[in-house]
Amino acid sequence: MNMTILDEIKQNKILLADGAWGTFLQAKGLKPGECPELWNITHRKDVLDIAESYLLAGSDIIETNSFGGSIFKLSQYGLGDRVSEINQAAAAISREAAGKKKHVAGSVGPTGKMLLTGDVTEKELYDAFREQAVALEKGGADIIIIETMTAIDEASLAVRAAKENTKCTVIVTMTFTRTPKGEYRTMMGVSPEEMVRSMKEAGAQIIGSNCGNGIEDMTGIVKAIRAADNEIPVIIQANAGLPELIDGKTIFRESPEMMASFVPELIKAGANIIGGCCGTTPEHIREIGRKIGS
Ligand SMILES: [Zn+2]
Numbered sequence: 001m002n003m004t005i006l007d008e009i010k011q012n013k014i015l016l017a018d019g020a021w022g023t024f025l026q027a028k029g030l031k032p033g034e035c036p037e038l039w040n041i042t043h044r045k046d047v048l049d050i051a052e053s054y055l056l057a058g059s060d061i062i063e064t065n066s067f068g069g070s071i072f073k074l075s076q077y078g079l080g081d082r083v084s085e086i087n088q089a090a091a092a093i094s095r096e097a098a099g100k101k102k103h104v105a106g107s108v109g110p111t112g113k114m115l116l117t118g119d120v121t122e123k124e125l126y127d128a129f130r131e132q133a134v135a136l137e138k139g140g141a142d143i144i145i146i147e148t149m150t151a152i153d154e155a156s157l158a159v160r161a162a163k164e165n166t167k168c169t170v171i172v173t174m175t176f177t178r179t180p181k182g183e184y185r186t187m188m189g190v191s192p193e194e195m196v197r198s199m200k201e202a203g204a205q206i207i208g209s210n211c212g213n214g215i216e217d218m219t220g221i222v223k224a225i226r227a228a229d230n231e232i233p234v235i236i237q238a239n240a241g242l243p244e245l246i247d248g249k250t251i252f253r254e255s256p257e258m259m260a261s262f263v264p265e266l267i268k269a270g271a272n273i274i275g276g277c278c279g280t281t282p283e284h285i286r287e288i289g290r291k292i293g294s
Contacts, residue, residue, distance in 0.1 A: 005061065005103050005143055005169050006205060009233045009272050016289045017061045017237055017275025018054035019282065021107070023252070025050070025065070035077040037069045040089040047090075051097035057282035058289035061273065062098050063145060066090035066136060067109035070128045072120075084135040091139025105143035105171065106136025108158055115153045122157060129161035137166040145171040146204075147237075148211050148277075150186040152194065156202040163203035171235055172199050173210040176221055184221050192224035200232065208235035211277045213242050214254055215262045222269040233272040240279030252279025256287035263291035 008015060025036050028046045039047050047065050054062055069087045071080050079086065087106070094104045111128060113120035133144050144162040149155035155172055162170045174195050176184040184192055192209070199207050207229075209221045215238035225234055240252035240259060259276070266274055274292065276284050 002101070006233065008060070009206075014267055014271070014292045015060040015273045016058055016285065016292055017105075017235065017273050018059040018063055019057075019276035019280035019285045020240075020278050021050060021063060021065055022067065023250070023279055024053075024281070035068070035074070035079060037066055037074065037086050037090065038077065038079060040065055040086055040093060044089070044093060048093050048097055051094045053282040054285055055097050055102060057285040059102070059275070059285055061103040061105050061143065061275070062094045063105045063107045064090040064094045064136060064139075064141060065107070066132070067107045067147070070108070070111045070132050072111040072113050072128060073109070083131050084138075087132050087135035088139035091136045091141040095140030103143055104141045105145040106133065106139075106141035106168070108132055108136070108144060108146045108162070109148050110150070110154060113154075114151070116151075122153075125154060125157045126161050129158040130165045133162040133166050133168070137168050142168055143171060144168045145173070147173045149174045150188045150190065152188070152190055152198045155195075156198055159199060159202035159204045169205050170203060171206040171208070172204045173208045173235060173237065175211040176209055176217070177212060178217050178220070184217070184224055192221055193228040196225055196228040196232065200229070206233040206235055206273070208237070208271075208273070210235075210237035211239055214239055215259045215266075218271075219262065219265050219269050222266060222271050226270040230270075234270055235273035235275070236266055236271045237275040237277045238280075239277045240284060243278065254279070256281075256284040259284055260287035260291040263288055267292070
């Protein structure tokens with residue numbers, strides 16, 4: 001890589017991330033109950049096609065098909081002994097599409113385990129995140145993105161594991177919803193301010209929010225992050241609205257134009273990287289990119 005993502009942000013560039021992978025895989029035929037990450041081995045071309053679609057749409061950062069790639073998630077499919085292979089393959093696919101000029105962000109999602117209930121120990125969680133992050137770097141990721149987090153303790157361990165065992169830039173995003181009082185909290189009760197404090201302490205270099213209700217709430221979240229810290233780069237990856245179940249199909253209603261219309265206020269509030277989450281497509285990313293460039 002010529003420049004790290006942090007170098008590019010320092011030049012006051014607003015960067016374009018990519019859109020959804022999970023819903024894209026479903027559109028390509030991933031069945032309920034199938035392991036999405038195994039597609040890195042069994043459906044390599046389809047996964048590569050997703051990465052390439054986002055590059056064509058203008059993304060500066062391409063994620064990897066490894067959101068559920070921890071030993072805990074893969075074990076649910078009897079694939080717990082293939083963590084390294086599957087994550088390395090995920091990163092190699094995105095790197096093949098991205099070449100040397102664009103960034104590959106290795107996706108790390110929640111393990112589904114809770115420290116709170118004694119389900120798992122801190123060491124077990126840390127080791128799981130380390131194993132995944134190391135494999136993603138080995139496959140070609142220059143960034144690790146820990147995303148859709150709701151618990152501070154799990155997110156902190158993930159950030160530390162990535163920071164202490166790879167040379168990658170570490171991004172962390174948490175998922176918030178708006179309370180009736182108009183505040184933002186994760187499912188575990190974390191505020192944006194608490195996220196900033198704890199994630200910086202753990203070593204995160206870029207902080208933000210992903211998934212959730214839709215792009216409209218993201219401006220308030222960016223403002224809350226910026227009120228807590230005026231320096232740290234901020235990433236926003238919103239869903240294309242709330243998922244709705246229609247005729248047994250999950251639909252996301254926010255159009256590319258609708259989502260892109262929020263880009264100027266997100267940038268004004270202090271966002272440095274903008275992309276999409278569930279339900280967003282290359283068309284959404286292209287429109288968001290157009291607005292960033294305008
Ligand atoms: Zn999402």
